[in-house]
Amino acid sequence: MFKPLDPLLHSELRLAVVSLLISTEEAEFPFIKEQTGATAGNLSVQLDKLATAGYITVEKTFKGKRPCTLCRITPTGLKAFEQYVETLREYLNPNSQE
Amino acid sequence: MFKPLDPLLHSELRLAVVSLLISTEEAEFPFIKEQTGATAGNLSVQLDKLATAGYITVEKTFKGKRPCTLCRITPTGLKAFEQYVETLREYLNPNSQE
């Protein structure tokens, strides 16, 4: 009855990151940090997990002389997000049983 | 930007339980176990947490000679669920920023 929720996305910070990346297509580490309110350490760990799963790409470039970590959503990540939302809807609308 | 998600509800099993109780108004332990696919131990722990928070009531009665644990959603639980869903929507609809 209740389908399992993708544990990678069912996490407050990771879900916020993916949601943000879907709406921006590309974002730098400090921006994500600011928008989510996460600590750098936590964000670093969670970005890693998303990247390892292939949900996002993390590109380490430079902006002038300073390092710049650019994150983007992948097609896999977008699909996983859409699937997650669909699954979650069955939890959120208790009066639409099957 | 991303409001915090109620950690008590942002849990697969607890969310399923609350969702189920909202749609049934009352359910027995074995039924919840079956519907959620949870193990008895896990369910027992999570029901306790929801009860401690005042989101559900857990009434221990008897059905003939056998023990029967009846769970119900409370007004507090219903309100928390509605608030959770509202907050979550901002994560799920990435193209409705503020």
Place this chain on the structure above:
DNA sequence: TAAAGTAGTTTATTTTATAAACCAAATAAT
């Protein structure tokens, strides 16, 4: 009366999330 099933609880283990400590380079201050 012994075995098996029902209805759970308690406790231990694993996993996950989070924060604290750390590192390296660049910029600003003295």
Place this chain on the structure above:
DNA sequence: ATTATTTGGTTTATAAAATAAACTACTTTA
């Protein structure tokens, strides 16, 4: 010029959570 300080992170340690395994108690069936 060398010493803070800030920026941009990573690594590691700790705290919290989820989960499963083991256990209890009582009931029904063989």
